[in-house]
Amino acid sequence: MTRCAYCSGKNKVRSRVESDRGSPAINCTRAPRAESDRFKSTLTTLDAVGNTVSLTTAQIGKCGELLVQYRLLLLGIESAPMSTDTGVDLVAYSPRLAQAITIQIKTNLRAKPGGGKGKAALDWWVSASVPATLVALVDLSKERVWLFKREELIELAQQKPSGRLHLYMYEDPAVKTRIKDHFSHVHEFERFIISNRVSELFGI
Secondary structure (H helix, E strand, O other): OOOOOOOOOOOOEEEEEEOOOOOEEEEEOOOOOOHHHHOOOEEEEEOOOOOEEEEEHHHHHHHHHHHHHHHHHHOOOEEEEOOOOOOOOEEEEEOOOOEEEEEEEEEEOOOEEHHHOOOEEEEEEEEOOOOOOEEEEEEHHHOEEEEEEHHHHHHHOOEOOOOEEEEEEEOOOOOOOOOOOOOOEHHHHHHHEHHHOHHHHHOO
16 A cells, blocks of 8 residues: 555555546645645536626636736746746746746635545645746635745655656645655745745745
């Protein structure tokens, strides 16, 4: 049995489950699943008056991209989307550093129960060979954006199967995990919130 960071092998292990980009990844039944593992074409959310709205995965991704652009613009950083899928979603320009900075964006609509029954967690899958300089991880439900350098994401990802990086954050700070000396909860990633990083990453 393959041991998992979520349960140290005490729960059943899902056989090779397709991740959000189709690459196989071994996770236990308690691990948060990628969006497309549970929602094949559409996901639902609520509008301002409580009506159910269905969003396709493409729409969710676009919402994430626009939210990152909005957050950057509020902080004085101009950015533009890429028209081709090369692993770079936005190119931002730092006038202080006088250079362009590439960003890949991964978006969650909301936190999901691990394995369908566990505690709510946000989770994202990113290629270990991500070509962008920065990776933005988005939670649309609370309009949160975390911004990581490529090397930071590689270090902080809790699972790294087959050239993939899997980073998750539990919403409940009381949730206990088997991983020692590793961030696993939303509050532990506070310093990576986009507004806390602009000075370091963009020289603003």
